[in-house]
Amino acid sequence: MTLTAIWLLPLIGGLLIAFMPPHIAKYMAVLVALGALAIAGYVAFSFAPGYNRYQFIEAVPWIPQLHVFYRLGVDGISLWLVVLNAFLTLIAVLATPVLMKGASRFIGLMLAMSAGMAGVLMATDLVLFYVFWEAMLIPAYFLLWLFGEGDRPGRAALKFVLYTLVGSLLMLVGVIGEYVFTGQQTFDLAKLSTIAPSASIQFGLFFVFALAFAIKTPLFPFHAWLPDAYAAAPTPMLITFAGVMGKTGAYGFLRIAIPLFPDPTWLWDWRWVVPVLAVLGIVWGALMAIAQRDMKMLVAYSSVSHMGFIVLGIFSLNVQGQQGAILQMVNHGVIIPALFLIVAWIQDRTGTRDRSAIVGLAPRMPIMAGVFLLVTLAALGLPGLNSFVGEFMTLLGAWQLAPVLAVIGAIGLVLAPVYMLRLFQGAMYAETPYPKRVDDIYAGQLTLLAPLVVLMFALGLAPGVLTSLMTSVAQSGLAR
């Protein structure tokens, strides 16, 4: 029941909270999110390192006629993402202004989305995985549409949903195909990873699964939904939307595409196609980030670049690469919300996100400048802060796969300081300070950011805490 509680608590809480008055709603939501985080923390603390299989298993027959089970479990791949999801949900709830219109409904939907993502990360039955995967789209759609920014949030929401659905509905064929073509009539992920269909079938199934994950991640060139959706998404939503939902795509590669289809080779080998796209995404995202004038869009495209590293690490198919990828998922989940929050706060104070209009803020808001600098340095991968370790490991892994991929990927590392420092310096420093008086960061906002910043240091200095529980699992993912 432990794992069930992690997703069911926010779901039920969310449904109830949606109908409470805003002040109580936020208070209750914080409690619910804290509860889920506490349970997730308990799971992490009592997690047995070195045990490669699923832990905290729950298995109940659901649709016996189709051998569908309600199966949950965590292992070293999903553990930290589950914790990250619970943690970011708490941050997102805290970041939601009580005075926003329809705050209760917003918080309720946020919790429901978080429940869906937790379910995706914990499901170990293909059908259950698919159910959560699709179900989390419903709150995401309503959040984007009803609370979105910009003139046509409905369009962005619909674009996001339709893009994702093209992939995920084809994935449904893959789910069924895996059931039928393995000849074992099971949806159990643990069992399916020990049996593989013939290479040509793997080739087809890998494609449908990988397409769904590639769109969700998003992997270049399937990222067209991302700029619109991220532009429309309100900031509290972005914390979990960018922080966790994108990772569910990368997680899908790691959990399903690689273990279930060890040899997807027929007309060509898919295991080469994906890393090449990942590398292209790294460079493309970085170049697009450099070209952005809108600060939020810059961060959004930097995210495309970072997700490229993660996928590259996953498809390096070795321990360093995959561990680095998981680590980087957590890192990115810590950094991206911080960046989006800072950008939103700057926008609150200056009324714009246009980089050309925002100059010389540092003298007006010295504390904000300091925090922003830290986050910027973390995002561009300064050693000692968290992102460095993850990116280094993914590139190390990629080098073992093919040096050329690592070299091109490293271009992304070179470009990251360019766009990040330009973002930071452009906004903060200039010959003359910003013409109007603006408030510095509020204490409440600083407390909100504090845990993220602490984590940036902690994960940068002691990544071993995380990797110690991952080690064996990334290996087991490869062992078959």
Add this chain to the structure above:
Amino acid sequence: MMYPQMIAAATPDLTYTWSQALADLGQISPIAALTGFMLLAIITDLALPRGRRGGVVAMVAVTGFTYSLATAAYRWVYTTNGPAYHGYATGDSFALFFEVLFASLGILTVAISHPYLQRRGLREGEFHVLIMAAVIGMMVLGAATSLVTVFLGLELFSIALYIACGFVRTDSSSQESAAKYLLVGGFASAFVLYGMALVYGAAGTTLIPEIAKRIGSSSSGDPLLILGILLMGVGFAFKVSAAPFHMWTPDVYQGAPIPVTAFMSVGTKAAAFAMIVRVFAAGLPHLGPEWQALLAFVAATSMIVGNLLAIAQSSLKRLLAYSGVAQAGYILIGVIAGGKQGLAAVLFYLFIYLFMNFGAFAVVTLMSSADGDHDRIEDLDGLSRRSWPMAVLMSVFMLSLAGFPPFVGFFGKLFLFTAGVNAGYTWLVVLAVLMSVVSVYYYVRVLVPVWSPSTRSESLGASFSNWFAIGLSGAASLGLGIYPTWLLLAGQLGAVPITGQ
């Protein structure tokens, strides 16, 4: 070519005892009971003063449907069920499944049409009697094991519906709808009848189990049978409103009063699928390749045409009509796949389609007023302000139709598609999921006015029976999704008489 079986078939058993008569009546007791209640409803309508009639007849109708449902459920659990009337009808689990389905549909229809008819100031008594007659026809279709009985049921429910479509006598679009339905429906019936005649010519019997025995795979090239299958297939496709024989659907749906549209959209489809399964899967199993090819073509066109044309609709009735065309395509995948798995998926889907599609129509009935039906998508404007539970329920119906988990529509599709892939129709399933993406666009478009900010805030005026029908449909759309096992089991048991295991 010679058909020696014809001579053998000419000697039926002519002894018929009282006990046999009672046993036969028992097998069709859900239908018989409902017929009794229909006669009672007619008498009530005649006997009572004008002002009182409507409500009382509605009560009689609901009681009749409930009694029929209870009888069918009782027989499902407790009695041995089998053929009756020399094999012309049956009370087997397949029939009982559809009897439960149609009785539930009847209850829901009366529940939404009672307030609707009052709102529009229409006469009530005849309406409920017509619905009861149509349900009886549909039940006969489910229980039919002879081509003759199949046609009897088909005509019985069609004639009742021709009248029901034109029920608003003062409204020319309702008249137009009735006329169109009559002409096209008569046309389809003629096709079915011609096809049946040819199959009879080839088999020498109208009894479906006998046909299955006499027509082996050796007669697969027989032109009589090919033509018979083709003609019946066309007629059936008309009735399930599958493309390219769907043209009547949007026009008829649009003109008919909404409760009739809601009733037809579920009932006609389910009844016609019962007919397809009985005649093709049970009657002509050895000619599978022939009718499967025909139905695969029909399924593919339905999914493409239905989903693409639904995008452009501004009327909810037409939108749901085209969505129904597409859904017929999905369900056909299960029929084509066949076997226990495929047919169970078909039965499952038909039952859940009752809740999600009927629920959606039921919400639209609330928009109508004395001057007519308001079924444009914009008429849903401000629904979330006018009544948020109704807005939530409408969202559940749309998301379920679109196939989003955890709502039941997803599981229906999962079962259909699994059967399809299992039977080797992966291409059809891939087409189905791609067209499902298109369908999400128009289903979600319905939700835009529901949740968008609006100035309308007047009360919906939903009565208790509205809430009952819509709430029940919504609860089923969610509840059967969270726990689909029992309904799927019922579907599997219902498919046993066809597959024979």
